[in-house]
Amino acid sequence: MYLGLEDTVTRLQSRFEMLEAYEGMENIHFVLKANSITSGVEEDIRDYLTLHPNIKLVVIDTLQHIRGNEFVKNIYAGDVEFTNILRQISMEFDLTILALTHTNKGKHDDDISKISGSEGMAGGTDGNWVLTKSKRTDTRANLTISNRDTEAFEFALEFDKESCRWNKLTRDESVVNEKERFLHAKDWGELQTKYFELMTLFCQFALRENGEEKLWYKKILELMPKDDTDDSTTDNDLKDIP
Structure with a gap:
């Protein structure tokens, strides 16, 4: 029905x-x-x-x-x-x-x-399935499954417009999809901020006793993609480190 x-x-x-x-x-x-x-x-x-x-x-x-x-x-x-x-x-x-x-x-x-x-x-x-996409026009999506009596699952899917079906991606395809989404993300500033927040916690709690916070931040900044107008790491980048 x-x-x-x-x-x-x-x-x-x-x-x-x-x-x-x-x-x-x-x-x-x-x-x-x-x-x-x-x-x-x-x-x-x-x-x-x-x-x-x-x-x-x-x-x-x-x-x-x-x-x-x-x-x-x-x-x-x-x-x-x-x-x-x-x-x-x-x-x-x-x-x-x-x-x-x-x-x-x-x-x-x-x-x-x-x-x-x-x-x-x-x-x-008894169970919930949630399909999420980064944006409405994406053909790839993430399926999260949470059931009352089983463990949770998560799958990467791709929509086939010709057959009108969602197909499960292989693990390798999922990894490539995540890499592409990350590398071409338009909201790089937001992603960068989130990574710095995580690394801040890591540096503060894991490295504080060794006094190596600034060293780790400098290494991270050197690995980050630079804008055309910024090709070096300066002490100003480290000023907010406690």
Whole structure:
């Protein structure tokens, strides 16, 4: 059962034609419009699953369309209640519910924290998959998987536009991808700052007793790429070292 709540019939048709996914199409139940969770969608899903007991997978794309805005006053409690409703349906009908949602904007140390909503959204599920890209137009991405009963996983993927599929990269391809992204990064200043912050901590705590902080900083600065107007390391670069 596929709830394509951001799709049209034409878009779905063209997508499946691209995937060449014709076999078994008669077993997919498409829904393009649904109520919110407090306006009857729970009952609608239960009634439909009762009529079609062979359904073993329910895909909701995207979650916000049935979640609604009823839980704004207490987002965390609302997200927990919402995911519990989906969990109860899953257990009652012995099936899997795959719910798609967007990611939050801003910087996060953990990719799972990027899931739209509060921590109650990610915490209330049996597993979370987060696909992240450096920018919208990238064809390569990182997939982070965090499940309740298994260890976490992380994979490098590349999107094939012709087949409309994500393919797993080999380890060597992943390393090359990271090197290229690093070498051609437009935000080099931000990357440089982060590395200096890490090295500052290293120098302060690991080398302080030996009095070698300035020596290590000088070595690091000498290895850093220089602008055309700056081809040497000066004492001014070291003035902020404690």
